């Protein structure tokens with residue numbers, strides 16, 4: 163594996179199996195990353211991604227440097243040929259090349275601005291780090307995707323599906339107070355459709371995902387109907403793609419409740435976290451034994467570890 167940016171960066175089923183093996187034997191490769199450095203750049207807040215990736219790196223013997231770029235770093239300019247007389251102090255060309263000197267692998271978290279769809283969907287910052295750092299780059303959630311989350315989600319589905327050959331998985335939009343990125347939902351659709359799942363997307367009209375993602379699974383505008391016989395409910399808010407970055411209507415009645423969960427086949431409840439209780443999902447859903455949100459967060463360690471292991475093996479000429 164060279165970079166890890168989306169489901170297309172890997173053999174997803176194989177990677178899930180590797181991650182599950184690492185969960186069983188976390189220290190099996192504890193010297194693989196010896197004397198190598200992982201640099202993690204955060205332009206946005208994080209609890210899980212930051213800590214699970216650091217823990218994964220430690221279990222591979224990697225040294226980690228973390229930088230909260232938005233608080234502690236210089237504002238970066240991405241544009242070519244810009245006269246830098248505004249807020250940005252440093253160009254990504256220098257910043258990425260410098261990171262490439264300090265690190266063997268670079269991870270970047272960067273949320274979209276939610277103002278301009280074409281700008282966000284170019285995912286320029288990650289692209290520039292690939293170009294200028296000369297190092298393998300891992301997406302820690304980009305403007306368009308969150309592949310480490312999706313990998314952990316697929317591990318969780320694998321662990322919970324039992325002998326069900328094709329579980330019904332429902333990605334359900336839920337309300338929120340703030341306009342949020344589409345990245346988690348986009349990525350989940352891409353990954354779930356690469357596995358043996360019967361995926362349905364449900365959301366109010368106006369919340370259609372970008373065509374490259376919405377075209378991968380049927381959309382049902384009736385949440386109650388979508389929940390019938392579901393084995394997994396994957397809940398997430400996202401802002402509108404068509405009215406880009408906007409919240410349209412309030413749709414508070416789309417919150418996940420125990421009554422709605424009763425329509426399902428005792429479905430497991432999934433969410434990437436952080437989650438706003440009693441807005442996105444009710445307390446009694448999150449506190450029920452159907453909720454697997456903590457298991458998902460636990461699996462983030464081994465998802466990151468599997469990705470780092472593959473990149474390190476490629477650097478040593480033993481992987482693909």
Ligand SMILES: NCCC[C@H](NC(=O)CCC(=O)O)C(=O)O
Nearest residue numbers: 303340342343346434435436438
């Ligand atoms: N990394 C996982 C999700 C991150 C982000 N959630 C948030 O920003 C929630 C913020 C809040 O609830 O204030 C999202 O939806 O993409």
Ligand SMILES: NC(=O)OP(=O)(O)O
Nearest residue numbers: 208209210211434435
């Ligand atoms: N799910 C997830 O990525 O959480 P953080 O934003 O806390 O990293």
